[in-house]
Every structure is written in structure tokens, then in C-alpha cells.
Amino acid sequence: MSAHTFPAATIEGYPRVGPNRELKKALESYWAGRIDAGTFTSTAHSLRVDTYARLRNLGLTGDYAIPADVALYDQVLETALTVGLLGGDADEVPLDEEFALARGNAERAPLEMTKWFDTNYHYIVPEVAEAGRFVARPDRVLSLVAEARAAGHTVRPYLVGPVTLLALSKPAEGAGNPLERLAELTESYRVVLSSLAAAGVDWIQLAEPALTADLQVAPDDRLADHAATAYGTLLDARVGAERPNVLVTTPYGSLRAGLDALTQAAPEALHVDLAPATLATDPEYPRRVAAAVGPETTLVAGVVDGRNVWAADLRERLTVLESLRDAGVEKLSVSSSVSLLHVPHTVAVETKLPVDVAGWLSFADEKIGEATALATALNDGTVAAADAFARSDRAVRTRRESHRTHDEAVQARVAELPEGAVQREPAFAGRVEAQKSLDLPELPTTTIGSFPQTAEVRKARAGHRAGELTDAEYEAALKEEIRSVIDLQERLGLDVLVHGEPERNDMVQYFAELLDGFVTTEFGWVQSYGSRCTRPPLVIGDVSRPEAMTVEWARYAQSLSEKHVKGMLTGPVTILAWSFTRDDVPLSVSADQIALALADEVADLENAGIRIIQIDEPALRELLPLRSDARASYLDWAVRSFRLVALDAKPDTQIHTHLCYSEFGQIIEAVAALDADVTSIEAARSRMELLGDLEDSFTSEIGPGIWDIHSPRVPSVGELSELIKAALVNVPAERLWINPDCGLKTRGYAEVEPALRNLVLARDLVAESLQPVK
Numbered sequence: 001m002s003a004h005t006f007p008a009a010t011i012e013g014y015p016r017v018g019p020n021r022e023l024k025k026a027l028e029s030y031w032a033g034r035i036d037a038g039t040f041t042s043t044a045h046s047l048r049v050d051t052y053a054r055l056r057n058l059g060l061t062g063d064y065a066i067p068a069d070v071a072l073y074d075q076v077l078e079t080a081l082t083v084g085l086l087g088g089d090a091d092e093v094p095l096d097e098e099f100a101l102a103r104g105n106a107e108r109a110p111l112e113m114t115k116w117f118d119t120n121y122h123y124i125v126p127e128v129a130e131a132g133r134f135v136a137r138p139d140r141v142l143s144l145v146a147e148a149r150a151a152g153h154t155v156r157p158y159l160v161g162p163v164t165l166l167a168l169s170k171p172a173e174g175a176g177n178p179l180e181r182l183a184e185l186t187e188s189y190r191v192v193l194s195s196l197a198a199a200g201v202d203w204i205q206l207a208e209p210a211l212t213a214d215l216q217v218a219p220d221d222r223l224a225d226h227a228a229t230a231y232g233t234l235l236d237a238r239v240g241a242e243r244p245n246v247l248v249t250t251p252y253g254s255l256r257a258g259l260d261a262l263t264q265a266a267p268e269a270l271h272v273d274l275a276p277a278t279l280a281t282d283p284e285y286p287r288r289v290a291a292a293v294g295p296e297t298t299l300v301a302g303v304v305d306g307r308n309v310w311a312a313d314l315r316e317r318l319t320v321l322e323s324l325r326d327a328g329v330e331k332l333s334v335s336s337s338v339s340l341l342h343v344p345h346t347v348a349v350e351t352k353l354p355v356d357v358a359g360w361l362s363f364a365d366e367k368i369g370e371a372t373a374l375a376t377a378l379n380d381g382t383v384a385a386a387d388a389f390a391r392s393d394r395a396v397r398t399r400r401e402s403h404r405t406h407d408e409a410v411q412a413r414v415a416e417l418p419e420g421a422v423q424r425e426p427a428f429a430g431r432v433e434a435q436k437s438l439d440l441p442e443l444p445t446t447t448i449g450s451f452p453q454t455a456e457v458r459k460a461r462a463g464h465r466a467g468e469l470t471d472a473e474y475e476a477a478l479k480e481e482i483r484s485v486i487d488l489q490e491r492l493g494l495d496v497l498v499h500g501e502p503e504r505n506d507m508v509q510y511f512a513e514l515l516d517g518f519v520t521t522e523f524g525w526v527q528s529y530g531s532r533c534t535r536p537p538l539v540i541g542d543v544s545r546p547e548a549m550t551v552e553w554a555r556y557a558q559s560l561s562e563k564h565v566k567g568m569l570t571g572p573v574t575i576l577a578w579s580f581t582r583d584d585v586p587l588s589v590s591a592d593q594i595a596l597a598l599a600d601e602v603a604d605l606e607n608a609g610i611r612i613i614q615i616d617e618p619a620l621r622e623l624l625p626l627r628s629d630a631r632a633s634y635l636d637w638a639v640r641s642f643r644l645v646a647l648d649a650k651p652d653t654q655i656h657t658h659l660c661y662s663e664f665g666q667i668i669e670a671v672a673a674l675d676a677d678v679t680s681i682e683a684a685r686s687r688m689e690l691l692g693d694l695e696d697s698f699t700s701e702i703g704p705g706i707w708d709i710h711s712p713r714v715p716s717v718g719e720l721s722e723l724i725k726a727a728l729v730n731v732p733a734e735r736l737w738i739n740p741d742c743g744l745k746t747r748g749y750a751e752v753e754p755a756l757r758n759l760v761l762a763r764d765l766v767a768e769s770l771q772p773v774k
């Protein structure tokens with residue numbers, strides 16, 4: 001019977017890339033042919049068993065406390081292969097086939113990749129055909145279980161649940177809604193579950209985050225109905241003989257209709273997200289959960305925030321657990337709100353952080369300590385976890401009182417801002433008149449900002465960081481690069497030039513390093529997708545700008561050309577979206593502060609003679625809340641913060657913005673509301689489909705990307721001019737700009753030169769054909 005009891009403390013999931021990015025390195029070596037499949041497989045194996053050992057040492061000691069949410073590339077892909085949503089008829093899917101699905105190969109394109117809920121993790125989107133058998137491949141999980149057992153660990157297999165798996169898939173060409181195939185897919189899960197039971201596995205985890213979001217595939221109550229059906233079937237099998245006990249997890253927000261559906265289906269354990277941010281938007285959630293969950297179900301309370309980097313206020317978190325118990329929840333366990341995949345491994349290695357700041361932080365390993373401490377305190381009283389509570393008390397107190405988190409000058413300045421929407425004067429029509437003085441040609445050509453980050457540029461940056469290059473030498477190297485980028489653009493005949501951004505390691509980190517109120521980490525890597533990791537900066541306090549950040553580069557670039565050189569800034573929303581943010585003030589407060597810092601930068605750029613300034617907001621869509629009723633207020637503050645940056649720009653300063661990475665149809669009105677003079681937006685891959693959405697909402701100038709810079713292909717003059725003509729169907733020539741989809745930093749000059757040459761030629765061709773109309 002004891003094997004059926006759910007452990008007192010667990011986590012929803014754990015980073016998979018390894019504390020030293022072992023998996024990333026092994027993957028990239030294998031793909032490059034530097035190691036063979038055997039070496040790759042054994043590295044991945046060692047990483048998994050080492051991880052289990054570490055998790056046990058960190059306190060996940062109970063059987064099944066450790067989730068085996070391991071994946072070589074992506075957990076959605078792994079689940080899709082395990083239940084046969086992908087992989088065709090084959091009984092086994094070889095390693096290379098799995099990677100080909102994710103990355104493509106000579107014969108076929110990769111599957112699409114998209115954002116996993118409102119995180120910066122990207123999953124592989126399965127394509128679901130109209131018909132065809134789903135081949136269950138339980139061996140994939142059985143071998144993980146066996147591998148762990150051989151190393152002495154009883155782990156909990158993990159799969160994305162059937163409803164979420166289909167809700168996140170897309171129909172193959174001509175097929176219907178993937179959810180129509182839920183009954184068949186559930187059958188495949190049943191087969192996998194019964195194999196696990198036969199192997200003596202007592203617990204499995206099925207993740208159903210789709211039930212916490214408003215997705216376009218189906219409304220909340222429809223998804224809940226689907227969950228009721230699928231779990232009705234799955235849980236109908238006998239525990240032990242036909243299936244393990246089932247833990248259903250629901251990270252990334254609160255359940256609505258899904259709560260009744262799942263509690264009525266009564267899995268042996270149900271995980272809910274009770275992070276502070278979730279409770280802030282849904283304060284009644286703990287009460288609803290407590291009232292709905294039945295006596296047979298263990299409630300796995302995700303009270304440890306798995307998404308941010310702050311040490312938990314353990315006393316406050318404990319009150320949430322106690323309120324559940326007081327409301328009659330009998331079986332209660334403690335967990336993280338979401339997988340710890342979204343945070344770095346450990347604060348312990350960050351020796352360069354100020355000690356007080358380090359004390360305020362909890363990354364994945366520290367969060368496990370919080371979960372076990374809360375479980376101990378819940379069951380045996382806080383004295384039993386005295387050390388952890390003392391650390392938490394200290395963190396809460398010193399952070400609240402610190403000069404690093406609170407800057408009265410910044411707060412006073414923000415307090416003086418008008419509330420609500422702000423409007424740049426004059427309105428667009430008046431600015432167009434003023435900006436005629438820029439003297440731009442019809443259909444002006446430009447680029448989005450970055451030019452190829454060549455090996456030399458990267459080497460100079462690394463050398464500077466390592467102290468091998470003096471500041472002066474580094475500056476000289478960058479100026480050399482800027483000069484050559486300006487020369488190239490002059491030769492190609494582009495109209496509005498850029499300096500190429502060689503000084504920027506990353507469009508957010510660059511600013512984070514120069515702004516007060518941020519810190520950056522040395523090893524804080526977080527998986528973005530596959531082998532790709534990013535190191536997000538941390539907003540720790542009130543943000544301000546000690547000095548100009550981009551002006552010298554822009555001034556230098558402008559000194560080299562008679563044409564206009566654009567100043568380049570990253571907007572407040574994108575800076576926040578790609579950072580870890582504060583939990584002690586609303587995001588909108590940090591957004592206003594960053595906006596003020598950037599507004600000062602705009603003024604400084606103007607004073608340096610820059611007439612065109614671009615404020616990139618590629619992540620505007622990313623922070624859109626998962627629940628539709630929260631979206632309007634998000635868009636209000638997001639748009640406001642962008643407008644604050646440009647608010648006091650002179651009428652004849654042309655403000656550009658740039659967006660990419662997503663479909664913008666859903667938020668196109670907010671994009672228009674940014675009130676930029678010119679908006680460049682990714683459009684080439686969708687062949688300008690978005691222009692249909694633009695017609696009603698957009699009256700300012702627009703540059704739909706005509707060159708898909710994600711592909712190494714050089715587009716021909718013919719296809720580029722076709723795209724320009726397609727754009728002209730929806731956008732009058734006076735308002736159309738000609739540019740690529742995004743920055744060029746990941747491309748090489750071998751493609752960039754001919755592609756930009758073709759872009760200018762295509763513009764010339766189309767512009768000529770427009771002449772007679774005049």
C-alpha cells in the first residue's frame with residue numbers, strides 16, 4: 001500500500017540540459033559528426049542518472065518523488081513518439097529519425113516549433129493526420145524506468161497528457177481538428193500505462209497544462225469535456241493490474257472548467273499551480289480547489305514558484321498549504337507550480353553576484369529545498385525546517401529593505417507620469433508632414449538592425465571579456481566593423497542605414513548590462529529549444545540609466561554617411577519578456593521605468609543628430625496572457641510603455657518599431673496602437689498573409705519583411721518584386737517600406753550581400769513600374 005502513497009514533496013519537472021550544459025554539447029557534437037551515436041547515448045544516459053542522484057541528494061528521497069521528464073530534444077516530441085502521434089507505423093523510431101523530425105534533414109523540412117504556453121521554451125508541434133494507427137511505443141519509457149532502477153532510483157515516468165498533446169498539435173494538410181482523434185489516442189496511452197503497470201511502476205505523471213489556458217483550438221469548457229472523456233477512460237482501468245496511479249499536473253495557471261472535469265475523474269493525485277502570480281489573478285483558486293478535490297485524490301500543491309528566480313517567502317507559502325488543509329484537504333503534497341525547466345540550475349555557482357542579491361534568489365536546486373522544507377513544516381512544524389525558514393525570512397527582509405531594489409528617485413519620476421494611455425504629439429498625420437524633411441525616396445529600403453556577427457566580432461568580444469583586449473582595442477575593432485557595414489550598405493544602395501549592432505551580444509542582455517536595477521548571471525542558462533539555451537538577465541529592482549547606452553556607436557556610424565543611420569533600441573516589453581522579472585511590483589511598473597530610461601536614450605540620440613530611431617518589440621505577442629480576460633489590460637500597459645519611450649520625440653524624428661517571431665493577427669490592433677511612424681514586421685514566410693489583417697487597423701507606414709532571413713536561401717529579384725507587388729495590393733506606395741523579416745546577425749555575408757542587392761534591385765524595378773501613375 002505504501003507504494004501507492006504520493007511522496008510528501010516533489011517537483012513538476014527539472015532542467016534537462018545539465019548543470020554544465022552537457023546535453024547541449026553532446027547534441028551539437030553528435031549533429032556535427034564529432035561523436036558517434038554510442039557516445040551520444042551514453043552521455044545522455046550518464047546525465048540522466050547523475051541528475052536523479054542529485055535530485056535525491058537535494059531531498060527528493062521518496063519513491064516516485066523524482067519526475068523522469070527527460071527528453072533528448074523536447075518533451076512534446078518524446079511523448080508524441082511514445083504514444084505514436086508521430087513516427088508512422090514503425091515499432092521503433094531511431095535517434096536520427098527523432099532529430100530529423102525536430103530539425104529537418106536533406107529530404108524534409110522540420111516540424112514547426114512554437115512557444116510552450118507563456119514561457120520562452122519552444123516545443124515541436126506534431127502534425128496529426130486524418131487517419132492512421134497510433135502505434136504505442138511503451139519501450140521508450142520502460143527503458144528510462146529500467147535505467148533509473150539499475151542506478152537505484154524509483155522515478156516517476158512523465159508524459160504530456162492526451163488532451164494537451166492534441167491541443168498543441170496541428171492538423172496535417174487537409175486533416176480536421178486533432179482533438180477529433182482523442183479517443184484513439186487515449187487508447188494508445190492506455191497501452192503505455194498497462195505496460196508500465198506490468199513493469200511494476202506505481203506512479204506516472206500526465207501533464208495537462210492546456211487546461212489552464214484559453215487556446216484557439218477549443219474553448220475552455222470544450223477542453224474540459226475532452227479531459228473528462230479521456231481521463232474517464234484512462235482511470236477506468238484497475239490500478240496496479242492495468243495501470244499505475246496517475247498524477248495529473250496542471251501548470252501555468254489556474255483551472256476553470258477543467259477543475260471539475262479532473263476532480264470528478266478523480267486521478268490518484270492532482271497537481272495545481274498555486275504560485276503567487278497565479279493566485280494574484282485568481283485569488284479564489286485555493287478555495288475552489290479545496291472544495292472540488294475528493295478525499296481519494298492527493299492534492300499536489302504547486303506552491304513553489306517554478307518560473308521566477310526569487311527565494312520563496314516560506315511563511316506566506318505555508319499559509320496557503322495550511323488553508324488547504326483547514327478547508328478539508330486530507331492528502332496534501334508540496335510541489336513546484338511548473339517545471340523547473342524555466343530556471344537555471346543553482347545559485348551556488350554564481351560567485352560574482354553580490355552576496356546579498358544571491359541570498360534573495362532560488363534557482364532549480366534551491367527551489368527543491370523550498371518544496372521539501374514546506375512539506376516538513378506542514379507535517380512536523382516550522383521548527384523541523386528551521387534553517388530553511390531562517391534563510392527565507394532573511395531574504396524577504398533584506399530584499400525589502402535594500403537600496404538595490406528601491407530607488408526613490410526612479411519611483412518619484414514614475415509617480416509623475418500621467419496615468420493610462422499617453423499620446424505623442426502631433427498625431428501621425430502631422431508627423432508625416434514634419435518627417436518629409438528626411439527626404440526619403442519612394443519605397444525606401446532598410447534593414448532591421450544587426451549585420452552578420454562574424455567570427456572576428458565574436459572573437460573580439462570574447463577577448464575583451466577575458467581581458468586580452470583593452471577597452472580601446474575593442475572599441476577600435478567594433479568601429480572597424482561599423483565602418484565596413486556602412487560601406488557595404490552604401491555600395492548596395494540602401495536608403496536608411498544601420499550600424500550593424502556588432503557591440504551587442506544579445507539585444508536584451510546588452511541593455512541589461514548597462515541599466516541599473518538589473519543583474520546578469522554567469523551560468524544561468526535556460527533551455528530555449530533543443531540544444532539552444534539563453535541566459536536571461538534578472539530585473540532585481542527599480543530600473544534607471546546611469547549613462548547613454550547606444551549613442552556613441554550611432555554617432556560614429558552617422559559620421560560615416562550622408563544617409564540617415566537608424567538608432568537602435570530594444571523596447572521595454574521585449575526587455576522584460578526575455579528577462580526574469582520582479583515579483584514585488586507589477587510588470588507594468590518595471591515597464592514604465594525601463595521606458596523612461598529608453599526615453600532619455602531617445603533624447604540623447606536626437607541630440608547626437610540621429611533622425612530615425614527604431615524601438616524593437618519582437619516579444620510583444622509573447623507576454624500575452626494565457627487567459628483571454630487578462631489580455632486587454634496587458635496590452636494596455638505594454639502599449640503605454642512603448643509610447644512612453646517615444647512620447648517626447650521631436651515630430652520630425654521618425655520612430656520605427658519591429659516585430660517578428662509570431663503571428664500578429666490576434667494583436668494587430670495593439671501593434672497599430674504603438675503609434676510608431678514605421679513598423680517592420682515579419683511576413684515573408686507567410687507570403688504577406690498578415691497584410692490582410694492590416695488593412696483596417698493600420699494607417700502608418702509599414703515594412704512587411706520580404707526576405708525570410710531564417711533560411712540560408714538568397715531570394716531572387718523576381719520573387720522579391722512579386723512580394724513587393726503583393727504588399728502594394730494592401731498598402732499604398734507612400735506607406736510601404738522594403739526590408740528583410742528580421743536582423744541579419746545569424747546569417748553570413750555570402751548570403752547577405754546578394755540578398756540585399758536583390759532587395760534593392762527589386763525595389764528599383766517595382767518603383768519604376770509605379771512611375772507612370774504619377
Ligand SMILES: [Zn+2]
Nearest residue numbers: 618660742743
Ligand atoms: Zn526580428
